[in-house]
Amino acid sequence: MNSFGGSRLRRAAAVVLSCALAVTVAGCTIEGSAKPIDPNAAIDVNALDSGNYKTKPPNEGLGTVKSDSQGKLWEAKRLANYVINPVQVDDSLTRFVQPTFPIRDAAALSNGFGAVFTKATGAPAFKYNMDFGFIAGRASETSTTDNKNSSSLLIGVFVFPDDAAAKGAADEFLAAHKAPDPLIDPNKVPDTKPVSLPDYPDARALYTEDNTDKKPVISVFYPKGRYVIYQWVEGRKALPDLVTTAQTTLSKELPLLDQFKPTPNDKLKDIPLDTDNMLVRTLPADEPDSHQSAVYDQRGGIHFQTNSKIAEDNFAKAGVDRVSPGAASVYRAKDDQSAQQLLGLFYDELKSAYKPIASPDGLPAVRCYKLSDTKQAYAQFWCLGSRGRYAFEVTSSQMNDVYQKAAAEIKILVNNE
Structure with a gap:
């Protein structure tokens, strides 16, 4: 299930539901019936009501990025x-939290909902011309019921023009976190103390307590080439335990980051907008968020799932290798049967929270559900389906709209067969 609301990829505490209460090899079984429905049967797409949703890409295809700014967002x-996902460091950190998003530029580091830093603590990103970055956040499940004793971990990678800029930024990020912050209290010097990471002597780190629950926190800024690896390690733990978490994070992140090859600035406009024709198979969002209009691999897609441990297992079982978020979220599985299996796994995750409703007209293999507890703030309606090796989900607060989204996504998938 995803962690974003409305048209977003994976809603924070929302779910993805299956194509039925039971998924068979032959297709989706309607509840109360043993007769399977083939999701790949011929469909008269002209008879489907997709409202005003766009179901055809431009005739010339999506092409490449249109500007250097867009190129840096695509790099992010x-x-x-x-x-790495924080759950790979601590398997209790399964719950999606903000900030988790691609960072398109220095301004995005400290602007808007879920900002990583305040304007004061994020100022070094401007000074040293940060190109782009990515931040991933996770918390323990107890954060919803016992936040005072919960744990959380943010892992960020910030990309700078060169090694010297990254080192300068790391030094000044640390200094900014030790100085008074106008947003919090311009006259108060934060109570901090330096922290060393024995295995990583180049790490800049400090210890403090968070402003709300007074939980211990260490902030880490580790320059590596043109990158700064950032961590926020929080939990009701002894300092040595927090240090262990920070060192484990670096031991896992550094080898992975070595595989990333940033596109040279003079080649940014050569970056293709699409990968493996996933975006042309995905219902586009009218006003995409920073994480949308993207094609992620399995690891990248898991960042936007509600429960990263469950998602990791589900994706592995179904062989998911591509994830594309838009007004629909599309998942490319290993094969047709695996796409149907994935929907069943999605349903199993939160089947107690939803009740089935009728399928959209003309789409009996698409299964739809309504949230049982209408007091919850999540999107009320979910529809799921598959076509070939592509599984998808759509959500909305309105039933007719979710039906139209499902119809539009089916049209797109059929038209790309």
């Missing part, structure tokens, strides 16, 4: 595939 999205 690609970087997601080379940032």
